[in-house]
Amino acid sequence: MNVIIKAENVDHWYGEDDNRTRALKDISLEIDEGSFVAVLGHNGSGKSTLAKHFNAILTPELGKIYVAGMDTSDKDLVIDIRRTVGMVFQNPDNQIVASVVEDDVAFGPENIGMEQSQIRPRVDAALMSVGMYEMREHAPHMLSGGQKQRVAIAGVIAMRPRCIVLDEPTAMLDPSGRREVINTIHRLNRDYGITIILITHHMNETVGADRLIVMSDGEIIADGSPKSVFTRVDMLRRAGLSVPDTTQLIYLLRQEGFDLPLDALTVDECAAAIYKKFA
Amino acid sequence: MFKDITMGQYFPGNTLIHRLDPRTKLVLTLLYIIVLFLAKGIWSYAVMLAFLSVCVILSRIKLSVLLSGAKPIVFIIIITGILNLFYTKGEHLLFRVWRISVYLEGLQTAGFLILRILLLICCTLLLTYTTSPLQLTDAMEALLNPLKKLRFPVHELSMMMSIALRFIPTLIKETDKIMSAQKARGADFETGSLRQRAKALLPLLIPLFVGAFRRADELATAMESRCYHGGEGRTKMKQLRMAAADWAALVSGAALTVAVVLLRRAG
Numbered sequence: 001m002n003v004i005i006k007a008e009n010v011d012h013w014y015g016e017d018d019n020r021t022r023a024l025k026d027i028s029l030e031i032d033e034g035s036f037v038a039v040l041g042h043n044g045s046g047k048s049t050l051a052k053h054f055n056a057i058l059t060p061e062l063g064k065i066y067v068a069g070m071d072t073s074d075k076d077l078v079i080d081i082r083r084t085v086g087m088v089f090q091n092p093d094n095q096i097v098a099s100v101v102e103d104d105v106a107f108g109p110e111n112i113g114m115e116q117s118q119i120r121p122r123v124d125a126a127l128m129s130v131g132m133y134e135m136r137e138h139a140p141h142m143l144s145g146g147q148k149q150r151v152a153i154a155g156v157i158a159m160r161p162r163c164i165v166l167d168e169p170t171a172m173l174d175p176s177g178r179r180e181v182i183n184t185i186h187r188l189n190r191d192y193g194i195t196i197i198l199i200t201h202h203m204n205e206t207v208g209a210d211r212l213i214v215m216s217d218g219e220i221i222a223d224g225s226p227k228s229v230f231t232r233v234d235m236l237r238r239a240g241l242s243v244p245d246t247t248q249l250i251y252l253l254r255q256e257g258f259d260l261p262l263d264a265l266t267v268d269e270c271a272a273a274i275y276k277k278f279a
Numbered sequence: 280m281f282k283d284i285t286m287g288q289y290f291p292g293n294t295l296i297h298r299l300d301p302r303t304k305l306v307l308t309l310l311y312i313i314v315l316f317l318a319k320g321i322w323s324y325a326v327m328l329a330f331l332s333v334c335v336i337l338s339r340i341k342l343s344v345l346l347s348g349a350k351p352i353v354f355i356i357i358i359t360g361i362l363n364l365f366y367t368k369g370e371h372l373l374f375r376v377w378r379i380s381v382y383l384e385g386l387q388t389a390g391f392l393i394l395r396i397l398l399l400i401c402c403t404l405l406l407t408y409t410t411s412p413l414q415l416t417d418a419m420e421a422l423l424n425p426l427k428k429l430r431f432p433v434h435e436l437s438m439m440m441s442i443a444l445r446f447i448p449t450l451i452k453e454t455d456k457i458m459s460a461q462k463a464r465g466a467d468f469e470t471g472s473l474r475q476r477a478k479a480l481l482p483l484l485i486p487l488f489v490g491a492f493r494r495a496d497e498l499a500t501a502m503e504s505r506c507y508h509g510g511e512g513r514t515k516m517k518q519l520r521m522a523a524a525d526w527a528a529l530v531s532g533a534a535l536t537v538a539v540v541l542l543r544r545a546g
Binding site: 055057079082083086087089091093094095096097098099100102103106107108109110111112113114115116119120123139140141155156159 | 412413441442444445448449452493494497498500501502503504505506507508512513514515516517518
């Protein structure tokens with residue numbers, strides 16, 4: 001499979017001379033094109049810092065990041081890199097530029113100097129892919145949090161990126177908004193083959209991912225399928241993370257002496273496992 | 280407290296006036312204001328009034344709405360009217376009360392002046408009532424475009440304006456939130472002397488400003504990651520386009536100018 005993002009021994013520091021903190025410690029990873037990767041970590045684990053390296057908002061102090069083969073420290077490639085990797089941020093209010101939904105979605109294509117006749121179809125298609133086409137003439141401040149975040153995603157989609165990095169896109173949303181956004185990005189991954197990198201600290205959002213990377217203190221402490229990562233309950237606890245509710249339930253049952261599989265992640269799997277045990 | 284701030288007081292609609300290119304409307308409004316100061320004599324004012332009346336009727340904006348927009352300056356209108364009425368000396372004395380004499384000329388000057396101010400207000404209100412702030416920003420950018428050659432930051436200016444417009448509702452919401460939070464902790468914004476009330480606003484303004492700076496920072500990052508790199512090489516989805524109606528409107532504006540100038544000579 002094609003590798004879309006490749007990090008080689010990346011180090012990053014924050015702060016000035018004396019009180020510098022090392023936010024990323026020798027990170028190396030490869031992300032396959034078309035995959036759905038969740039990056040999990042508590043506050044200050046370096047996950048957002050890593051995300052900002054993926055589209056050249058930050059550049060590594062040591063090491064290299066390659067996006068589709070392009071070196072992110074090369075200033076001339078910045079626009080191409082940002083066209084390839086789009087980014088959605090935490091607060092939907094602070095990333096919407098225009099006062100009309102469709103104008104905001106057009107912002108990216110306008111920036112890259114796309115021809116006028118091509119912008120409109122792209123904007124419409126992007127809005128349809130996130131289910132916001134009917135609201136295209138609304139003012140963003142009249143929308144709900146989940147809708148605003150979907151507009152922000154449409155703004156990225158309109159650039160036709162190969163990869164979207166979402167930095168805690170659901171942190172400021174209510175449960176229904178959270179579901180809207182998570183369903184939307186899963187659909188984009190499935191239907192359009194767009195690589196998704198979802199940064200989050202909600203365990204439950206990582207369940208549908210192909211791959212789960214756990215970060216703590218600037219380091220990758222676990223990397224694998226969600227099932228294999230979540231079976232290591234003790235390791236996650238040490239990293240200050242909880243596990244999905246289903247895993248928690250089975251973990252507690254196991255401690256009571258019931259032999260249940262820890263990799264039953266979805267609610268259905270969990271229910272089936274428990275049913276089989278006690279039926 | 281902030282409920283009565285209407286955004287640019289735009290009344291959406293789909294009339295001929297609403298559909299005109301914002302550049303046309305902006306140019307026409309400026310032209311109208313200039314011609315208004317050239318007007319002299321009853322006939323030229325009649326022409327000016329008729330022109331604006333037709334525009335107002337076409338826009339389907341209610342006269343009461345338009346006049347209520349002129350309310351804040353009623354005081355100024357009355358004062359200028361009275362001053363002109365009493366201080367203009369002429370030949371035809373109408374009446375004299377104590378040491379104040381009113382001449383026919385005074386009545387005329389006062390009447391024309393009030394009409395001039397009213398027309399001035401109404402034509403600018405008509406512009407903002409029928410044009411969204413966003414369209415106005417676009418029109419301004421387009422009209423100032425030639426200044427780019429003089430290194431005047433036209434694009435930056437209009438980007439700043441449209442972002443400011445975009446964030447007004449967001450910041451108003453935030454202000455309300457902070458006010459509620461401070462009120463819940465016993466802050467009092469409504470009573471006390473002016474000085475005390477101004478002081479009470481401080482715990483409101485500081486978090487608001489800190490929040491605005493944080494927003495600005497995040498917005499800049501978001502804009503950059505959407506490939507924003509200034510106005511160079513930027514295209515626009517919604518291009519302003521001059522239709523037949525726009526040219527007709529501009530021609531009628533020119534006709535108005537000629538008519539008023541001629542009437543001024545004749546009168």
